[in-house]
Amino acid sequence: MQTLLRIQGNDNVAVALRDLHQDEELAGGAALALKAQEDIPAGHKIALCSLSAGEKIIKYGTAIGTASENIAAGSWVHTHNMKTLLSGESTKFSYPPAFPLYSCADPAPQIQAYRRADGSIAIRNELWIIPTVGCVNKTAEKLARFANDTILPLYPNIDGAFAWTHPYGCSQMGEDHAATATILSDLAQHPHAACVLVLSLGCENNTSEQFKKLLGAYAQDTDRMAFLSAQQEEDEMKTAAALIERLARFGNKARRESVAASDLVVGMKCGGSDGFSGITANPLIGWMSDILTSMGATVILSEVPEMFGAEAMLLNRCESQELFDQTLGLIEEFKGYYRAHNQVVYENPSPGNKAGGITTLEEKSCGCVQKGGSAVIRGVYRYGQQLKAAFKRGLVLLEGPGNDIVSTTALTAAGAHMILFSTGRGTPLGAPVPTVKIASNTELAQKKSAWIDFDAGRLLTEEAASVRDSLFTLLMQVVNGAKTKNETYDYREIAIFKNGVTL
DSSP states (O other): OOOEEOOSTTOSEEEESSOBOTTOEEEETTEEEEEOSSOBOTTOEEESSOBOTTOEEEETTEEEEEESSOBOTTOEESTTTEEOOOOSSOOOOOOOOOSOOOOOOSOOOEEEEEEOTTSOEESOOEEEEEESSGGGHHHHHHHHHHIIIIIGGGOTTSOOEEEOOOSOSSSOOHHHHHHHHHHHHHHHTOTTEEEEEEEEOSSSSSOHHHHHHHHGGGGGOTTTEEEEEGGGOSSHHHHHHHHHHHHHHHHTTOOOEEEEGGGOEEEEEEOSOOTTTTTTHHHHHHHHHHHHHHTTOEEEEOOGGGGTTOTHHHHTTBSSHHHHHHHHHHHHHHHHHHHHTTOOTTOOSOHHHHHTTOOSHHHHHHHHGGGGTTOOEEEEEOTTOOOOTTOOOSEEEEOOOSOHHHHHHHHHHHTOSEEEEEESSOOOOOOSSOEEEEESSHHHHHHTTTTOSEEGGGGGTSOHHHHHHHHHHHHHHHHTTOOOHHHHTTOOOOOOOOOSOOO
C-alpha cells in the first residue's frame, strides 16, 4: 500500500497516508528513497528534500508557507518548523482568464421534487416555525414538538415541523439588525418550507410589520404563511395550534413530480478538516460540483476567509472582468473586516485542523477551494442575498465566514436545497436542509457512522470513477427523499452573523 502522496509534481512535501515511524524506509511512489527522520502522524507532511530556512513549502503545486528553520529530508513539516506567508496586506492580482467556454452536458436527469407556486423546487416538504426574536425560542420549540407529536401524524405528506431558534431580533442596531431580519425572511421564503408560522413576541425591534415588508408577496400568501404575536394572545399555544393545523392542511397537498436536476441548488462546506480533506473529500465534492454545473445546476461556494492564500485558484476562473473584480473585492473586504477588529487574517486553522495535519491558512484554503471543482465562476452574492429566478446557473460565490453554523445557515438562506459537507475530524452539525457529511478518511467514517453519510477515504484504495459514481448516486437518492444522517438524528440548527453592538 502506498504510504505517501505527492499531490503535484513540484511539491516538496508529501502527505503521510498512515502513521510513519522513525527510521522507516519509504521507497517508491512520491519518495524514490526516503527515510522517516521521526514519527509522523497520518495526514501530516513529510519533507521530500532538504529545505532551508525561509524556503517556500510547496503543496498542491503552490506555496502554503515557508520553512522557519532548516528541515532535513524525511522530517515532519508542521507548526514547529513552518510558518504562514500571509501578512494581511492586499495582494495584487491580474485577470488573464483561464477556463474553457461554459457549456452544459447532456440533458440533466429527472428527479422527484416539489414544484412551488413561485416556480422554485423543493426536495423536502416541511413546516417551519420562524421566531422573529430569541425571546420566543422555547415557545417555538414547544410548538414544533406539539406539531410533530399531535398534528402532523394526520398529514403524512409533511416531512416534519422545525423551529429555527436564534438569540437575536432585538437589542441590535444597523447591519446586525438588518442581517437578522434578512436571514430570517430568507428562511421563511425557502422552498423546503411548505408552510411557515412566523412567531413574534410583540415588543422586539424586528417587528411583524417590518418583517412582512421584507417578505413582500410571500406575506400575503395566507395559505402558506401565518403570523402570531404572543403578547397579543391570552393563550398563544392554543392559537398557534389552530394556525399550525390550518398550515398543515395546506402543506399536505404538495406532491413530488418529475423535474430536471438542473433546477437544483447545492451548497459546498467543509468543517473539522484534516490533512486528508484536501486530497479526498474536498476534491470529491469538487467533482460533484463539476457534474452538477455541467448539467445546468447551481453550486454555491462560501467560506470567504478560507479563500485567503488560495485566491489564484479562483480568480482566473471568473467569467468576466466584472466578476473578477467582485470576487477580489469580496476577499479583500473580508480581510478588512479582520483588520477593523485588530485581528490577523491568518489566525485560522483551528487546533483540530492542526492536529489533523493542516499547518497554515494557505494550506487549509488550498484544500478548501477544491470543493468548487474546476467550473467557471458565474456569480458573486452578498450575505443574505437569495438566488432567485434571474440568477446565472453554475458555480457562484457567496459572502460568508468559515464558521460552520453561520456558513451552513447562509447557504440555506441563499436557497441551497442541500449541502455537501466534508469533514476530517468529524462533526454532527447539520443545516435546516439535508446535509450530506463526507468523511475524508475511512477511520472517521467507521467510528462516527451516526454522523457520516459517505466515506471519501475510499479514494485511497478504490478506483476514483467508482467512488464518484457512488457519491452521485447517494446525492440523487437524498434529492428524491432519502434521509441524511443529520435528518435521521435531528442535527439541525441555524446561526446568524453578528458584527456590532448588543444593546
